[in-house]
Amino acid sequence: MAKFTTQWHRFKTVNTSPVQPESYSTNNIIKIGEGQAILSNVTDTIILEDPTYIDNSETELLFSDEIPSNAIITGIQYTFYLDADNSNNSRIDFYPRVGTTDGTQKSIFGTNIYGGATNTYPTNISDNTVGLNLDLDNVDNIQAKWNFALELSVNNFYINGYDFEDANGPSPAVRLEYELRPKVTITTNGKLSITQGKMHIV
Secondary structure, three states: OOEEEOOOEEEEEEOOOOOOOHHHOHHHHOOOOOEEEEEOOOOOEEEEEEEEEOOOOOOEOOHHHHOOOOEEEEEEEEEEEEEEOOOOOOEEEEEEEEOOEEOOOEEEEHHHHOOOEEEEEOOOOOOOOOOOOOOOOOHHHEEEEEEEEEOOOOOOEEEEEEOOOOOOOOEOEEEEEEEEOOOEEEOOOOOEEEOOOOOOOO
8 A cells, every 4th residue: 555754844842841941942953943952961851842844934734734534654753963072872862752652762872973963763664653653633742852861971962953954954853654544435326436445355
């Protein structure tokens, strides 16, 4: 069955629980902002929500409005640009998230992103929801979460915000993969109509 992919969506809102100190500059990485958010201490956490921005004109579009009502969500993919002060095994964990439920985390080490690197998670969007149960009722509640998990020496982690026209952008952003369920209609004259897909009678 054919698969379809949405546009990239940037996040609109910073989740304030946990509280975000002003030094995080998280407003630089939402909407169409460009700049950095900083995680400087172990347990520091940044959560972004409301993935609605789809271009540099600040056009807003909900996933539930972009995806047809007869769709099944089959995949999710995030993209975000990270940097670190040192090339060591200090670690930042990324969690895909819907509502208050975390999916399968990705651990990222300073040695892999020192100097800056784009991270795409998962690498392949096809048939991969990274542990999240996604449907049209919750896709507008998708979030992105980063947690400073381990510090081996003095180190800061940085999440960079890039707009849709930047070579490193959009960042952070998320998109979805979906397929359409068959529509079956039985008319009053006894005719069976299948709009898309196949029906097997055993």
